[in-house]
Amino acid sequence: MKVTKITTYRVAPRWMFLKMETDEGVVGWGEPVVEGRARTVEAAVSELSEFIIGKDPSRINDLWQAMYRGGFYRGGAVFMSAIAGIDQALWDIKGKVLNAPVYELLGGRVRDRMKTYCWVGGDRPADIIAQMKERLAHGFDTFKMNGCEEMSIIASSKQVDAAVAKVAEIREAFGNTIEFGLDFHGRVSAPMAKVLVKELEPFRPLFIEEPVLAEQAEYYPRIAAQTSIPIAAGERMYSRFEFKSVLERGGISIVQPDLSHAGGITECVKIAAMAEAYDVAFAPHCPLGPIALAACLHVDFVSWNATLQEQSMGIHYNKGGEVLDYVRNKEALKLDEGGYAHPFTGPGLGIDVNEELIIERSREAQDWRNPLWRHPDGSVAEW
Ligand SMILES: O=C(O)[C@H](O)[C@@H](O)[C@@H](O)[C@H](O)CO
Ligand SMILES: [Mg+2]
Numbered sequence: 415m416k417v418t419k420i421t422t423y424r425v426a427p428r429w430m431f432l433k434m435e436t437d438e439g440v441v442g443w444g445e446p447v448v449e450g451r452a453r454t455v456e457a458a459v460s461e462l463s464e465f466i467i468g469k470d471p472s473r474i475n476d477l478w479q480a481m482y483r484g485g486f487y488r489g490g491a492v493f494m495s496a497i498a499g500i501d502q503a504l505w506d507i508k509g510k511v512l513n514a515p516v517y518e519l520l521g522g523r524v525r526d527r528m529k530t531y532c533w534v535g536g537d538r539p540a541d542i543i544a545q546m547k548e549r550l551a552h553g554f555d556t557f558k559m560n561g562c563e564e565m566s567i568i569a570s571s572k573q574v575d576a577a578v579a580k581v582a583e584i585r586e587a588f589g590n591t592i593e594f595g596l597d598f599h600g601r602v603s604a605p606m607a608k609v610l611v612k613e614l615e616p617f618r619p620l621f622i623e624e625p626v627l628a629e630q631a632e633y634y635p636r637i638a639a640q641t642s643i644p645i646a647a648g649e650r651m652y653s654r655f656e657f658k659s660v661l662e663r664g665g666i667s668i669v670q671p672d673l674s675h676a677g678g679i680t681e682c683v684k685i686a687a688m689a690e691a692y693d694v695a696f697a698p699h700c701p702l703g704p705i706a707l708a709a710c711l712h713v714d715f716v717s718w719n720a721t722l723q724e725q726s727m728g729i730h731y732n733k734g735g736e737v738l739d740y741v742r743n744k745e746a747l748k749l750d751e752g753g754y755a756h757p758f759t760g761p762g763l764g765i766d767v768n769e770e771l772i773i774e775r776s777r778e779a780q781d782w783r784n785p786l787w788r789h790p791d792g793s794v795a796e797w
Contacts, residue, residue, distance in 0.1 A: 426735035444501065449702075449784065502706075521716055527750070574606070623670065673698055673709040
């Protein structure tokens with residue numbers, strides 16, 4: 415078998431799908447994208463396609479190594495996302511050729527179902543209680559929200575108190591009947607992370623995500639030393655080589671690589687195994703579409719330390735498109751009471767994409783961009 419064609423489709427809300435065709439008619443799908451840089455990733459996929467087209471898609475490990483190492487420069491969000499989408503499609507093809515779900519090809523399941531969580535609250539956490547109540551009614555009991563709005567490098571008590579008050583309100587309303595992670599989204603400086611985790615400790619959030627930016631990862635052990643709240647990070651780390659130094663330094667309790675940013679299934683299976691060796695939980699980041707989510711779940715099903723799966727149904731970013739829009743076999747991603755996902759039964763990634771809709775929506779795709787935030791003094795604020 416040979417790869418004959420790779421096509422990318424940018425679609426609402428802010429995703430990109432990759433179709434990989436072969437000379438034997440087997441088609442694989444992937445989801446390469448950096449949110450807000452879809453066209454840049456598209457160009458990277460196009461360059462890598464020059465290498466992949468004509469190759470045997472069964473040689474996933476060799477193709478991965480050649481893509482990663484073959485161009486001399488390596489790593490980073492754009493390039494690793496392009497590799498990720500190609501890698502997902504290669505695994506989809508392999509599963510279809512061998513008529514087996516990807517998790518079977520990876521050694522079979524360690525669990526019967528996988529816990530997922532959903533977002534509440536939006537860019538600036540608001541209407542949290544009402545949204546949690548609404549999602550509870552649909553069976554979810556685990557949530558994530560942004561932990562704060564813009565936060566100055568040395569924030570005021572007012573800013574800190576506003577962040578803490580929202581969390582206090584959640585525990586007041588729900589007690590321990592629900593769990594929630596707080597995503598600091600890289601908005602918080604190292605000095606303020608120390609202040610916030612101290613103030614939030616009594617409310618026991620399930621985890622604090624990106625308490626500081628990935629480029630400040632050396633603070634994770636220091637933050638972890640002052641709090642019992644598990645520290646989570648990983649969506650802005652793009653290979654096992656980046657996770658290596660974070661795991662060695664310690665302090666992190668949950669790694670959150672993104673299956674569409676960190677080199678795909680081939681790389682994230684390795685990251686999960688590395689984390690397990692350090693007794694660190696694996697909770698893939700996934701604010702994206704159905705193919706990315708499926709890739710995450712296949713790795714979750716074979717990773718003993720997989721703990722929580724992010725999924726974007728109802729997330730505040732999904733304007734103009736929802737996860738199940740592009741999926742024909744919607745039951746494959748049905749989440750049961752408690753937000754549990756079940757093992758795919760179909761071959762490959764197990765997603766039967768609605769290609770007609772993808773093509774139709776790609777014709778009107780808008781270029782999504784995250785907002786550029788600024789502090790009251792006009793300086794750029796982390797979004
Ligand atoms: O945890 C999450 O889902 C992420 O922080 C998410 O909010 C961002 O990755 C966003 O997709 C960037 O455009
Ligand atoms: Mg996050």
